[in-house]
Amino acid sequence: MKFIIAIIKPFKLDEVREALSALGVAGMTVSEVKGFGRQKGQTEIYRGAEYSTNMLPKVKIEIAASDDLAPQIVETIQQAASTEAIGDGKVFVLDLASATRIRTGETGDTAL
Amino acid sequence: MKFIIAIIKPFKLDEVREALSALGVAGMTVSEVKGFGRQKGQTEIYRGAEYSTNMLPKVKIEIAASDDLAPQIVETIQQAASTEAIGDGKVFVLDLASATRIRTGETGDTAL
Amino acid sequence: MKFIIAIIKPFKLDEVREALSALGVAGMTVSEVKGFGRQKGQTEIYRGAEYSTNMLPKVKIEIAASDDLAPQIVETIQQAASTEAIGDGKVFVLDLASATRIRTGETGDTAL
Amino acid sequence: MIRKMIGGLAGTGASLFAATAAFAQEAAPAATVDKGDTAWMMVSTILVLMMILPGLALFYGGLTRTKNMIATMTQIGAVACLAMLMWVMFGYGLAFGPEGNAFISWGKFFLSGVDASSQAATFTAGVEIPEYVFICFQMTFAAITVALVLGSVVERMKFSAIMVFAAVWLTLSYFPIAHMVWAAGGLFFDMGALDFAGGTVVHINAGVSALVACLILGKRIGFQKEIMAPHSLTMTSIGTGLLWVGWFGFNAGSALEANGSAALAMINTFVATASAGLFWMLAERASGHKGSALGFCSGIIAGLVAVTPAAGNSGPFGAIVLGAIASIVCFYMVTIVKPKLGYDDALDAFGIHGVGGIIGAIGTAVVYAPSLGGPGAEDYEMGAKLVVQVMAVATTIGWAAIATVIAMYVAKAVTGLRVTEEVEREGLDLGEHGERAYNY
Amino acid sequence: MIRKMIGGLAGTGASLFAATAAFAQEAAPAATVDKGDTAWMMVSTILVLMMILPGLALFYGGLTRTKNMIATMTQIGAVACLAMLMWVMFGYGLAFGPEGNAFISWGKFFLSGVDASSQAATFTAGVEIPEYVFICFQMTFAAITVALVLGSVVERMKFSAIMVFAAVWLTLSYFPIAHMVWAAGGLFFDMGALDFAGGTVVHINAGVSALVACLILGKRIGFQKEIMAPHSLTMTSIGTGLLWVGWFGFNAGSALEANGSAALAMINTFVATASAGLFWMLAERASGHKGSALGFCSGIIAGLVAVTPAAGNSGPFGAIVLGAIASIVCFYMVTIVKPKLGYDDALDAFGIHGVGGIIGAIGTAVVYAPSLGGPGAEDYEMGAKLVVQVMAVATTIGWAAIATVIAMYVAKAVTGLRVTEEVEREGLDLGEHGERAYNY
Amino acid sequence: MIRKMIGGLAGTGASLFAATAAFAQEAAPAATVDKGDTAWMMVSTILVLMMILPGLALFYGGLTRTKNMIATMTQIGAVACLAMLMWVMFGYGLAFGPEGNAFISWGKFFLSGVDASSQAATFTAGVEIPEYVFICFQMTFAAITVALVLGSVVERMKFSAIMVFAAVWLTLSYFPIAHMVWAAGGLFFDMGALDFAGGTVVHINAGVSALVACLILGKRIGFQKEIMAPHSLTMTSIGTGLLWVGWFGFNAGSALEANGSAALAMINTFVATASAGLFWMLAERASGHKGSALGFCSGIIAGLVAVTPAAGNSGPFGAIVLGAIASIVCFYMVTIVKPKLGYDDALDAFGIHGVGGIIGAIGTAVVYAPSLGGPGAEDYEMGAKLVVQVMAVATTIGWAAIATVIAMYVAKAVTGLRVTEEVEREGLDLGEHGERAYNY
């Protein structure tokens, strides 16, 4: 099994979710994060104090998937989340050693 | 070592923590996330605009653990977090290549 | 490739980022988390109801890095984030199976 | 111009003036309306509305958990609206109607016979105010009192149950007690009980009812186990500020005129409150804790509650002492006694309004003494007045408790009273109203 | 002391009093200023400012998404400031100047000839108030009206475009309509249209203009696709409370005196609103949903809007019915009709102020009838008055629509009107003002 | 009825009236109290309280970081309460007591001899108000002034240190300067300095003290390195709105009557502020930045500060210009000069209240001129008045600076002044009060 971590632009979340649904991915976990990277952020000024962070709001998606489905998930995310502009984000894939569904105690692919 | 990621219902956090303490797990990192899955969410309506997301508030727990303790941790979480209702969540286990305690620079199991 | 997860004290974020920049690390993803560990938290009291959690605000940094750079990153974080006081946090390293840049579809080290 | 015999004869405030007012009522041939009084009473009325929305809604809402914020605010707003409609339909008649006995009055239902030219008496012979203004001023008191009760039952009581409870409770508890305290011929009024701005009818009544209601309703899931910290002390602080600001309408408005009595009520409402705010923090320090923001806010409210019956019945330094004592007693009640007893008065409606109200009502008999700087006459007998005050307090406690039991069981029969466990966990915002307070 | 012939002759309110006022103006040799009236009118003025800042800013701001919060609040504040400056420069002259016709007046530009001793007439012969107070009171009406319009265009219109739009719109729409409604010699005023506190000039005017403006501007990106839930119903609730509180300045202040007419306006502003708040929730229940907090708030505003023209022109029970009807109609408009038509009136400025205003203006002719408890004379002819009201409403709609088209196209020509797609996505807070509302 | 010779003789406002008032005091046999004045002054007093809580608490609190929110609000509330208690004990006596010299007065300690029937003079012969109202009105000025000072020292000063500082500072700085400015016989009063509503005693005094205090206290950890963005501009905006609303009590209330002078102060408080709010945004644009929400709010405050001494001493167009100038100068001071000088006046108490106050005080001598539309007499000599104003400003600066040095070192000796580095990092909410402002 694989553990997929995607960092995307917040307003792309809905599109990505729909694309993944179409692929049969039922579950995922989402969180709000801040991203640093090549993309530059807006400058904020408060009474002369200037803050030009490049800490930008991003959304992180985590999906546990079977080995089969994982490559398609990565591709789907990559396509749905792309705006072809800097800061679109990344998809990372890690190996997943085990998965358990809390409700039933099922493990492995059926737990996903 | 293992890196355990558990997604649970927010109100179960205290119970899980106590159960893990009893097991001797001293440290963990917790974050607020949104979960998509089989469980359906409440419908919200604001002046006729209906939003029925199934994005539900969940809590994510991350624990780095020795290989020995990992299976017991997974089991303990599974039991403590279960309400036997849909949406109870998942426990994922990944392999952890290394761990370092920032304060001391210790690595490996002793860093946990 | 490696996937590095660091838990640090929030006010150390800027220092860590600068140190990593100096090392040539351009991208990272940051989130706010709560940490449990040896460090004890403040006691809060609201009209006699006392809450002394040891759930403390921490910052989580996630960095995907090439195998070469990973050890230096871990060391840099460890040094920059240390106050030599309890609660300084941890650095975890996981193996990263693949990485994709959403904008371009590039994969591997060049995607980072 | 319509003259009334009971209702409106004497509106609110220190009943010692009553004899004079009653006398004047019959003798004075041409009562006049001063526009300064009218302006002041309209302002006072508006200020009491501001105490409810947004004042109390924020004070209470900030103390709840995020998931119940908007439910709490809406409960307060909705019962206030209900009280306003009931007031003009029959509440005013039951409290200040032209016919009646010691417990209740009747007549003027649906405000019959009242129009823009009707007038209501004040405490000064020959001085009146437009009756609509008097009706509105009193209406806001009914509205805030029922909203105060909710402080003990938030986070678990159904919205529909709250509406049913409010309707029954206003009818059985508020309207009669308002009559007893403020209408000439009312029980406490005729006893000569001192209650300048409603310590009995508003605060003791609401506080005791809140206690009884939460005992019937039961505790919140997770009470004394889970963290139930206030979700936004910022909101509670805003609410505290607005309550203090609005309370001048409550207290100084209860003079019914823009005169020296109102000015006295005003200065007392400043200094008793300032004293109580600081003394709560001092009490925290004295018991080994940090002085807290919520403590400061709680002290402010305790002081305002305690000075309510005493507002025009005390000198400023009596008020300072009264505020300090009320604050310290409420502090022990809320932080030490309550946790031991283990009832779940979620936002301390009893601990502050009930307890503070009782201290205020009894303390008023003390600070009224001219020897302590109070406005009492030279021959003022404190012992006798203390007995009267205690009797009024005890009667109010009993009456409110019984009325609340009835109202809660009616609400239970009609609606089931409590939300399901699932809704309680998920929060009443989503479960009862289908909304979230915050979508950041 | 300066006496004026048109402006200030009759300020605001039920024009039936006009004949008397006009008569008195000529006959009475020594008009006096009562300090009670002055105090009340200063308070009323301040209350209307509180409706804008922080009232409306919070009500509207809470309904927007986090990323547009501070932009929305600042837009409201800035157009209000602009309106104030324009008012003292030439707005007052255009609306209440000494010379004029049915559509506009002139004179007193830059307040020439007005000083601290100038007086303005009220509706009572021989009773006046300081002219500066009258100017300020009316100034706040101009300020809030233009701010109300913004409710439909938030989250996508440039700040500079809003400022240009506001300047043109005030000149072409607000100042003339204010003249028509409130100045003796104005079109509607002379027709005898009933508009106690500005149902036409404020609410219909703002609501219709909002509709036209958002049609020209276009929808927000993602409208009816993305989640656009209110970012803080807490803020919206605070705003609702402050709007209700402030509205007493608006409605009861429009009596221009602290008298029985103000008292009538006050009680109606309580009960119509209470009724409307609860009836919106009932309408939600009736259509199969939960009663919601936002529904309650929306009902409150709908009730306040509807009772505005009727405030001193209705009995309390007429007002209760009017509030209920307005609330239910606005509910259907906002939740059922609007989504079908698909225009993006972001915060329902038209759905509530426009629709509620029209119901209020027409309903006023009904509730005014003495047979329904209204203050109309015995020989009141409802049919004739209905015709007058409909004509005033229709004229206002047409006038406002045309003025808005012009103002929007001028703003477009000068500034480009809409922010870029990127700024819209990122939020106007960052894109237009370089700030975030929250840095938690 | 008690008549007083110094305190209460002339309360607040343009000292040019003083001669008349003093004269009347002796001659007039039967001073009357108008209920319209009483109503207005009670309202004004309440409005000033609303400026403090929740107004200033939100304005300042929103500008701090999340971790210091509730500490900031509580500091403001607590020093205000302390000021109220000190005021009735001895502050009123030191500022407005029956005996005294140019710098201080005495008598009436613990309000001895004052009761509900006592009266205080206004600026009009034979017109008085209840003395309790005058005491309360002035009390709120003391309370807000000391709270304003805290703007420079938040986020790092101990709560206990703040309380000690406040007690000493009020005694050494506020009470004497209030006496000098507002009491007949006071230094500036006798010089004929123009200060309608407290530009010197409130704003210059607070602003200069804030500067001195933050220099003694030192910078916040991470100043000019870490991000210290306002945690909630929403709260700051609410606070701005409430400050503006409340400021009418401050400025128009300083007329002490509901008359034309109050009306003039009111219109000026509208237009100067509107002008200043927009001009700050224009200044931002002129220096190449976006017009910001915080800029708008800052401009509003700068305008309010500048118009304070000028409120009843200017025509509306003089006030507009004065507001614009103050806004632009404060903008440069806060955004360009301050960062260069590098002192850590955290919330710009000096940059806005100090600088704006100085511009207002000096500018008042200009806009007072009848040739510029001001209310000065025909033979008004601007040059002479300018000298007087500058002298009053300079004296205030010196006095406040010295008093602050003493107060800060006393606080340091007693409490240690600054929180530990750990507490500062973690935030004063947790460290000093054991609470979090938000538990979402």
Ligand SMILES: Nc1ncnc2c1ncn2[C@@H]1O[C@H](COP(=O)(O)OP(=O)(O)O)[C@@H](O)[C@H]1O
């Ligand atoms: N090495 C990395 N490790 C973890 N997250 C990263 C890394 N590089 C970039 N990111 C995340 O991806 C986001 C986008 O990266 P950025 O360099 O701005 O643009 P792009 O993905 O188009 O190259 C960043 O905001 C950050 O959240």
Ligand SMILES: Nc1ncnc2c1ncn2[C@@H]1O[C@H](COP(=O)(O)OP(=O)(O)O)[C@@H](O)[C@H]1O
């Ligand atoms: N494939 C997945 N990858 C990551 N997280 C998942 C996945 N499936 C479910 N989750 C998380 O687990 C939570 C519960 O899943 P759900 O399907 O609702 O119920 P259950 O766990 O009882 O089957 C989801 O809200 C989501 O946060």
Ligand SMILES: Nc1ncnc2c1ncn2[C@@H]1O[C@H](COP(=O)(O)OP(=O)(O)O)[C@@H](O)[C@H]1O
């Ligand atoms: N086993 C663990 N797994 C995951 N996170 C941990 C673990 N142990 C500690 N942490 C994180 O590291 C933080 C610091 O740990 P703590 O035990 O308090 O101090 P130290 O790192 O100095 O030993 C915790 O707050 C928590 O977020």
